[in-house]
Amino acid sequence: KQEVTQIPAALSVPEGENLVLNCSFTDSAIYNLQWFRQDPGKGLTSLLLIQSSQREQTSGRLNASLDKSSGRSTLYIAASQPGDSATYLCAAPNQAGTALIFGKGTTLSVSS
Amino acid sequence: DAGITQSPRYKITETGRQVTLMCHQTWSHSYMFWYRQDLGHGLRLIYYSAAADITDKGEVPDGYVVSRSKTENFPLTLESATRSQTSVYFCASSEVGRVSYNEQFFGPGTRLTVL
Numbered sequence: 001k002q003e004v005t006q007i008p009a010a011l012s013v014p015e016g017e018n019l020v021l022n023c024s025f026t027d028s029a030i031y032n033l034q035w036f037r038q039d040p041g042k043g044l045t046s047l048l049l050i051q052s053s054q055r056e057q058t059s060g061r062l063n064a065s066l067d068k069s070s071g072r073s074t075l076y077i078a079a080s081q082p083g084d085s086a087t088y089l090c091a092a093p094n095q096a097g098t099a100l101i102f103g104k105g106t107t108l109s110v111s112s
Numbered sequence: 113d114a115g116i117t118q119s120p121r122y123k124i125t126e127t128g129r130q131v132t133l134m135c136h137q138t139w140s141h142s143y144m145f146w147y148r149q150d151l152g153h154g155l156r157l158i159y160y161s162a163a164a165d166i167t168d169k170g171e172v173p174d175g176y177v178v179s180r181s182k183t184e185n186f187p188l189t190l191e192s193a194t195r196s197q198t199s200v201y202f203c204a205s206s207e208v209g210r211v212s213y214n215e216q217f218f219g220p221g222t223r224l225t226v227l
Contacts, residue, residue, distance in 0.1 A: 034215060043202060044218040089155070091216075098162075099145060099170055100216055102155040 023090035135203030
């Protein structure tokens, strides 16, 4: 059964810092992994989808990597800004490939 | 507007009442999903649908019913609402093919309170 864990649960950094959010998963037989952002009281916004063949995906100041052999993914945020404050969720497909299993998220606070 | 919409956005109901949450997508995605989000549990799958008239249970299906007569709509019904069903409900969709291969997109959510 796929399980997804995110560490840390919360993170506070000053503006301008580079930071890394971690995600681990138990079933490494996945084809992709997806990172989302959720603002308080809002829905989920897809940030990046990494296919296992790609191993890495970039969008602006965000870079996500995927290492299936170790069951880990990281989301790197460069030069953090207060507008980056949100909860970041990673999600991996279940074993049947029919739905996503979510981690509980990392809540990021960037202070100015 | 293109995308995925949910209605209502907020709903308060009483224990024992039937409630239907609506989900509509304009992309003609084959797969649609219902999740609930609760503090301490994160997001959990309730039901999903691979196509019109094809639905299947997720992790927490008890107390819920779904139907999918049209590709673009995927309503979720709480047959007899209970307080434990107080939650935020998210609908999602993905393109033709299994989730393993395709990006999933989410609606804005419905915040349901059962008194």
